[in-house]
Amino acid sequence: MILREGSKLVYHRLAWKEPFAPHLLQVLYEDDDMVALNKPSGLQVLPKGIFQQHTVLAQLQWKEWKMPPSRCSKRKNVQLHPVPVHRLGRGTSGLLLCAKTKLAKVQLASYFAEGAANAEKKRDETEVGKERKISKFYRALVTGILEHDEDVVTQPIGLVHYPGVAEGLYVACSSGKPAMSKVCVLERLAHQNQTLVQVEIHSGRPHQIRIHLAYIGHPLLDDPLYCIGGQPKFHDLESTSTDISFAYDGGYERPLQPVPGDCGYHLHAHWLVLSHPTTNKVMRN
Structure with missing residues (x-):
């Protein structure tokens, strides 16, 4: 029908039914400005797609944070604003840093922004490392045996069209943005054809560790999406159409191909x- 001025349009959506997600968040460190959490694999950090309430952000907002009286009297303009200041993939476990105030959020966010900016400059890794005010270290279990004890991966990461991912999929791409990861071997498990590595990221591109390790020929063990070369396991991107029929939960049917939010890979934000x-x-921490 044709709407007239003053008409109201009401949309009755089906009741939202989110899939199960682990919800226990262990507090590793907390002070008046920030809190470091141990995020379990399977819990999404920010609302997106079918996960709107089963997220870290929702839990931070539900919790009743209290500012010590001494702090409130000294800083009257302190505003509680609990929010993650960086992201971990839904399947990634480990240390997640969150701000508790708006001031802390701005300051910590600037650290991450400076790190990303430095990664784009033509400098050696030692100089970049000295300037960074935050450094993140991960542990990952990868397929195959790495030959060198240390390796620095500088493959750019960019977006390509991918069915089921509206904004596109991040992959190893020569036309993408600069990225840098330092990989160190911790243990070679020859009998299992696997290697335990530590990865320090000098930039924060989406899925950077998964892509970089796959790019050098050692994808994360059981990674459902990325294979050798830093590309998706499904290669025939043009011939597949996405099923857009409505699902029982009021959203859309899940894509048939693997997507970035799938779990199963072995990656942990260690310190x-x-x-x-x-x-x-x-x-x-």
Whole structure:
């Protein structure tokens, strides 16, 4: 029908039914400015797609954070604003840094932004490392045996069209944005044809570790999406159409091909070093 001025349009959506997700968040460190959480694999950080309430952000907002009276009297303009300041993939476990105030959020976000900017400059890795105010270290279990004890991967990461992912899929791409990962071998498991590695990322591109390790020929063990070369396991991207029929939960049917949010790979955010957003003291969690 043709709507007239003053008409109201009401949309009755089906009741939302989110899939199960683990919800226990262990607090590893907390002060007046920030909190470091141990995120389980399977829990999404920010709302997206079929996960709107089963997220880290929702849990942060539900929790009743209390500011010490002494802090409130000294800083009247302190505003509680609990929010993650970086992301971990839904299938990635481990340390997630969150701000508790707007001031801390701005400061910590600037650390990550500076790190990404430095990764784009034509500098050697030592100089870049000295300038960074936050460094993140991951542990990953990859397929195959790495030959060298250390390796620096600088493959750019960019977007390509991919069915089921509206904004596109991040892959190893020569026309993408600069990215840098430092890979160190921790243990070679020859009898299992696997290697345990530590990865320090000097930039924060989406799925960077998964893509970089796959690019050098050692994808994460059981990664459902990325294969050798840093490309998706499904290659015939043009011939597949996405089923857009409505699903039982009111959303759309799940894509038939693997998507970035799928779990199963072995990646853990192990520890980080940063300058405290208020005191500027160097901390290691």
